[in-house]
Amino acid sequence: MTREAFITQVEREQEALRSFLLALCCGNKSDADDLAQDAIVKAYLSSAGYQEQGKFRSWLFKIAHNTFLNHKASCRTMETLDDARTLISSTTADNAFEHQELYLALRTLPPKERSAITLFYLNGYSIKEVAVITETSEDAVKKQLSRGRDKLRQELRMDD
Template structure:
């Protein structure tokens, strides 16, 4: 895990010299967690996860000079990822509204050891809106505090808490709890 100072040094090197090796270290550091988050956000769509992760890192590299250091790089990166995901969702909705054929549903294959637990998690995540899913994943899967989720999503703290609360109720209904 990179220290805050190592992270800042890598970012500075990227911003000043366009160092691809420095950015590669950031990608190696944050890619697994970002990809896991996106894989859950997309309900197991590996192809979409790959596309969103690639777009996220490309956008981060292209705009690294705009990173102000007001938060950790991971926070900034996850914010880009969420924006990329929401842009994809908006585009898909617009395509459906334009009368294009609906995107085929891809069968989810979870790489979890306990397949039943994976199926249960997928069922729970599937009943949530995109916003609720993103907040739940950041809070429970990525173990981020609410204040960090506020920075990533740009939502007020009360809204984040409301989404978490509503999501818990919806997920409980999946199992009639």
């Protein structure tokens, strides 16, 4: 893949990538932007290995997902839910306030369930595509979606 083709593809997918990572980071714009930048750099460095017949978006999201998981693994301390309430304080173009309740509920999910929910519901990927991106089986994705929905339903009811 040429440098120009890579830049064109990234420009086309940048907003979707940022939205995906913003949801995974539960509204933490700074973390999402850092992870997006890291993922794009990693993608560029490995772009020679990109298979043209595959979807660029799926390939980029897979790199972003792995970047997110590596980031979570390196951050051994988890923020508490109270910390999350102060995390989203401005009304930016991201409409963070509008999505605060969802971000807070997503924060309660384990990373694998959060990824499955985000990819399937917020980014519109099929179960098969989610399985490819997260490197799990379709059955595992279905279980993660089911567990994630149940936990979100319970969490969002608690806030009512």
